[in-house]
Amino acid sequence: MVEDMSNATISETTARLRQSGSVVSVSLSSDSHSAADNSQNDLIMQSVDLQVHYGDFLAVRDVNLAIHKGEITALIGPSGCGKSTIIRCFNRMNDLIPTAKVGGKVFYKGIDLYGPEANAGEVRRRIGMVFQKPNPFPKSIYDNVAFGPRVNGKPTKAETDELVERSLKRAALWEEVKDRLKQSAFSLSGGQQQRLCIARALAVNPDVLLMDEPCSALDPIATARIEDLMAEIKSDYPIVIVTHNMQQAARVSDRTAFFNTEIGANATRPTGVLVEYDTTRNIFANPTDTRTEQYISGRMG
Amino acid sequence: MSSVVSAQPVVADLHDTTSRARKGLDKLFLGGLWMFTLVAIITLVTLVGTTLLKGYSRLNWSLVANFPSPFPGDAGIQAAIFGSVWVVVTSGLISLFIAMSTAIYLEEFADQRSRLNKLITINIQTLAGVPSIVFGILGLAFIARGWLGWGFTVGTASAVLTMMVLPVMIVSAREALKAVPSSLREGAFALGATRWQTIVKQVLPSAIPGIATGSILGVSRALGESAPLILLGALAYVSSNPTGFASDYTVLPLVILKYTQEAQEEFQAVGAAAIIVLLMLLVALNMIAIIIRDKSRKSW
Numbered sequence: 001m002v003e004d005m006s007n008a009t010i011s012e013t014t015a016r017l018r019q020s021g022s023v024v025s026v027s028l029s030s031d032s033h034s035a036a037d038n039s040q041n042d043l044i045m046q047s048v049d050l051q052v053h054y055g056d057f058l059a060v061r062d063v064n065l066a067i068h069k070g071e072i073t074a075l076i077g078p079s080g081c082g083k084s085t086i087i088r089c090f091n092r093m094n095d096l097i098p099t100a101k102v103g104g105k106v107f108y109k110g111i112d113l114y115g116p117e118a119n120a121g122e123v124r125r126r127i128g129m130v131f132q133k134p135n136p137f138p139k140s141i142y143d144n145v146a147f148g149p150r151v152n153g154k155p156t157k158a159e160t161d162e163l164v165e166r167s168l169k170r171a172a173l174w175e176e177v178k179d180r181l182k183q184s185a186f187s188l189s190g191g192q193q194q195r196l197c198i199a200r201a202l203a204v205n206p207d208v209l210l211m212d213e214p215c216s217a218l219d220p221i222a223t224a225r226i227e228d229l230m231a232e233i234k235s236d237y238p239i240v241i242v243t244h245n246m247q248q249a250a251r252v253s254d255r256t257a258f259f260n261t262e263i264g265a266n267a268t269r270p271t272g273v274l275v276e277y278d279t280t281r282n283i284f285a286n287p288t289d290t291r292t293e294q295y296i297s298g299r300m301g
Numbered sequence: 302m303s304s305v306v307s308a309q310p311v312v313a314d315l316h317d318t319t320s321r322a323r324k325g326l327d328k329l330f331l332g333g334l335w336m337f338t339l340v341a342i343i344t345l346v347t348l349v350g351t352t353l354l355k356g357y358s359r360l361n362w363s364l365v366a367n368f369p370s371p372f373p374g375d376a377g378i379q380a381a382i383f384g385s386v387w388v389v390v391t392s393g394l395i396s397l398f399i400a401m402s403t404a405i406y407l408e409e410f411a412d413q414r415s416r417l418n419k420l421i422t423i424n425i426q427t428l429a430g431v432p433s434i435v436f437g438i439l440g441l442a443f444i445a446r447g448w449l450g451w452g453f454t455v456g457t458a459s460a461v462l463t464m465m466v467l468p469v470m471i472v473s474a475r476e477a478l479k480a481v482p483s484s485l486r487e488g489a490f491a492l493g494a495t496r497w498q499t500i501v502k503q504v505l506p507s508a509i510p511g512i513a514t515g516s517i518l519g520v521s522r523a524l525g526e527s528a529p530l531i532l533l534g535a536l537a538y539v540s541s542n543p544t545g546f547a548s549d550y551t552v553l554p555l556v557i558l559k560y561t562q563e564a565q566e567e568f569q570a571v572g573a574a575a576i577i578v579l580l581m582l583l584v585a586l587n588m589i590a591i592i593i594r595d596k597s598r599k600s601w
C-alpha cells in the first residue's frame with residue numbers, strides 16, 4: 001500500500017516533468033551491464049558516464065550503473081577508489097562539498113537528479129542514506145525517528161507516533177526500545193544506533209536506501225542483524241551498499257560493482273573506475289575481468 | 302637455579318623499574334604545580350578578604366537602595382547598578398544577535414575558501430585584540446560627538462560596549478558552530494532537511510552551550526570594563542537611574558574608581574562594598590552560563 005502511494009506521487013511528478021519537457025529519456029537497452037534477467041521496468045536509478053572532480057582532481061570517472069528494484073547492489077573495491085564519492089552522487093550529498101564537481105548524469109525514475117527540475121532536498125527525501133559511523137542526533141530515540149517526517153511536513157502527534165512505531169518495527173528495533181522512546185539515542189549500543197539511523201531514514205518512506213559501509217563500525221553480531229534487516233526490507237526499499245568486506249557483498253547483494261583505481265595519462269593521483277558490474281554470482285563465480293578476479297581472490301587491494 | 306626453572310624463562314617482571322631520579326622529578330613537578338595554584342588562590346582570597354573587611358560595614362540594603370550623597374553613611378550605588386545593568390544587558394543582547402547572525406553566515410553559508418571570508422576572519426580576530434580604550438576614543442569621536450552626536454548617554458555606552466564585545470562573541474560563536482560534528486549536518490540533510498532546518502533544529506541546539514559560554518564571557522568583560530566609559534561621561538555625578546537610551550548614566554567600575562580614591566575611610570568602604578556587589582554580579586553571570594550549559598546538555 002505504501003509502495004503504491006509513493007509510486008502514485010512519483011508518476012504524478014514524472015508526468016508533470018514530462019509536460020514541461022525536462023525528462024531525459026534514457027535508453028536502457030544501451031546499458032551493456034544490466035543483467036539479462038531483469039526487464040527495463042525494474043530499473044529505479046541509473047548513472048550515465050558519471051564522474052566526479054574534487055577541485056582539479058578527477059576522483060572517479062565513467063561510472064555506468066543501474067540500480068534495480070527489489071535488489072541490493074553492492075559497491076566494492078580498494079579504499080580510495082571512489083565508492084563513497086559515487087554513492088554520495090546518488091542523493092546529491094556531494095552538493096555539500098564545495099570542491100566537488102559532478103559530471104555525467106544520474107537518473108532516478110527517468111528524472112535527472114542534477115537537472116533543473118530536481119530539488120536537492122526532495123532528492124534526499126526520496127533517496128535515503130545511512131552513514132559509516134552511526135550518527136544519531138543528540139535527541140531522544142523518538143525525536144530521531146520523527147525528525148525526517150517533521151522537516152518534510154507537519155504530522156500530527158498521532159501520525160508521528162504511528163510513523164515512529166512503524167519505522168522502528170521495520171528496522172527491527174521496536175522491541176528493544178519501545179519502553180524507552182524518550183531516552184537519549186546515545187544510550188543505545190552501536191548496532192542499535194545504526195538500526196535507529198535506518199529507522200530514521202525509513203520514516204520518510206524513501207524509494208531507495210543508500211548505505212556507505214554501514215557495518216564497518218559494528219561487531220559481527222550487530223553486523224549480522226543489519227544484514228538480516230537489509231534482506232528483509234530490500235523488496236520495499238532497494239539498497240545500494242558500499243562495503244569493504246567482500247564476504248558481506250557476497251552474502252547480501254544481488255548485484256556487485258567492482259571499482260578499482262588507475263593513474264590516468266597525465267594525472268598524479270589515481271582515479272577510480274568501474275571495472276565490472278554484474279550479478280553477484282557472476283562477479284564472484286566467473287568474473288570477466290582479471291582485475292576483478294584478482295581482487296576477489298585476495299591477490300590485490 | 303635448577304634446570305626446571307630455566308626451561309621456562311621469567312619474562313614477566315612486574316616490579317616498578319622507574320628510576321628514583323625520575324620519581325623525584327615527577328614529585329617536584331607536581332609540587333610546583335600545586336604551589337602555583339596555591340599562590341593564585343591565596344592572592345584571590347587575600348584580595349576578596351581585605352575588600353570584604355573594608356566594605357563589610359556598608360554591605361547592607363542602603364548601599365543598593367540609595368543614590369550618591371555627600372554624607373558617606375548615606376551614599377549608595379543604585380544608579381551605578383542600574384546603569385551597569387542597562388548598558389550591559391542592551392549591549393549584550395544587541396551583540397548576541399549580531400554575533401549569531403555573523404557567525405551563522407560565515408560558518409554555514411559563506412564560501413569558506415573565498416578571499417573575502419578570510420579577510421573578514423582576520424579582521425574580526427584583530428578587532429578582538431584591540432584595547433578597549435580605542436573603542437572608547439572611536440565612540441567619543443563618532444557616536445558621542447560628531448557624526449551621531451548622541452552625547453554621554455546609555456545609548457553611546459551601549460554602542461561602544463557592543464563594538465568592544467562583538468569580535469570576541471563572533472569568534473566564540475564560530476568556534477561553537479565549528480565544534481558541531483559535520484555528521485549531524487549530514488544526517489539532517491540526508492533526510493531532506495533544508496539548510497535552515499538543519500541549522501535551526503540541529504546545529505544551533507548543539508552549539509548553544511558554547512555560544513552561551515562565549516557570550517557570557519563577553520558580557521562579563523563589558524560589566525567590568527571602565528576605560529572606554531571614562532571617556533564617555535560615566536564618571537559624572539549621577540543621582541537617578543537611567544530611563545532609556547538617552548539618559549545619563551554611570552556604571553559600577555567607575556563608582557568603584559571614584560569611591561576608592563576618596564580620602565575619607567567611610568567613602569572607601571562604599572567603594573569596597575561596591576566591589577563585592579560587582580563580584581557577586583560576575584559570579585551570578587557565570588552561574589547562568591554553567592546552568593545553560595548543563596540544561597542544554599540534559600534536555601534530550
Ligand SMILES: Nc1ncnc2c1ncn2[C@@H]1O[C@H](COP(=O)(O)OP(=O)(O)O)[C@@H](O)[C@H]1O
Pocket residue numbers: 054059078079080081082083084085086097099272
Ligand atoms: N571531500 C573531498 N575532497 C577532496 N578529495 C576527496 C574528498 N573526498 C574524497 N576524496 C578523494 O577522492 C578519492 C575517492 O575517495 P572515496 O570516494 O572516499 O573512496 P572510497 O569510499 O572508495 O574509499 C580519494 O582519493 C579521496 O582522497
Ligand SMILES: [Mg+2]
Pocket residue numbers: 083084085
Ligand atoms: Mg568510503
